Each structure stands twice: as C-alpha cells, then as structure tokens.
Amino acid sequence: MSAELEFRGLFKATALGMLQPGNWYLGFRCLACHETFAVLDDITGTGEVEPMGSGIFDVDCPACGAPNRYVAGDMLVFQSATAQAGQEIDPSRT
Numbered sequence: 001m002s003a004e005l006e007f008r009g010l011f012k013a014t015a016l017g018m019l020q021p022g023n024w025y026l027g028f029r030c031l032a033c034h035e036t037f038a039v040l041d042d043i044t045g046t047g048e049v050e051p052m053g054s055g056i057f058d059v060d061c062p063a064c065g066a067p068n069r070y071v072a073g074d075m076l077v078f079q080s081a082t083a084q085a086g087q088e089i090d091p092s093r094t
C-alpha cells in the first residue's frame with residue numbers, strides 16, 4: 001500500500017544533516033554533484049510513498065552547497081544506504 005504525498009507551492013527546504021542508516025527519506029539528486037540528499041523523513045517509514053503535485057523546492061546541496069530548484073516530480077524516495085560504504089545493515093530479528 002503506498003501513500004501519495006502531494007506538494008503544492010514553493011518550499012524553502014533544508015537538507016537533512018544526519019540520516020539514520022536503513023531509514024527511508026525523500027530527497028533529490030543534486031544537479032551539480034549528483035549526490036543524493038534527503039529533505040524529509042518518509043512518513044510511512046517503508047519507502048511506500050509517492051511524491052506528487054506541482055510543488056517546487058529550493059534547497060542547497062549539503063555535499064557541494066549548490067543552491068538548486070527541484071520539482072516534486074524529481075523527488076526520490078530512498079533508503080539511507082550507509083550499507084553502500086561497505087557496512088551491512090543487519091536485518092532486525094525481532
């Protein structure tokens with residue numbers, strides 16, 4: 001089941017500084033350096049969210065500092081992947 005998240009209007013967004021490995025986030029891929037960064041926590045916590053609408057986001061890339069404008073349709077849903085740096089995320093066995 002996926003949740004639709006609709007954005008309208010202009011957002012002055014700030015990239016999230018600290019990401020929890022394994023958590024899901026909404027963000028963008030920087031137009032300048034192509035790093036992916038997060039601007040919002042995924043409210044569903046599962047990645048089952050679909051950003052939509054005509055919202056526009058002004059946000060500075062936390063990696064290179066480039067200020068860019070993104071549209072809601074460019075928004076990425078991604079899981080913070082410290083795992084990419086060679087660290088395995090242990091699946092919880094609760």
Ligand SMILES: [Zn+2]
Pocket residue numbers: 030031032033034035061062063064065066
């Ligand atoms: Zn950048």
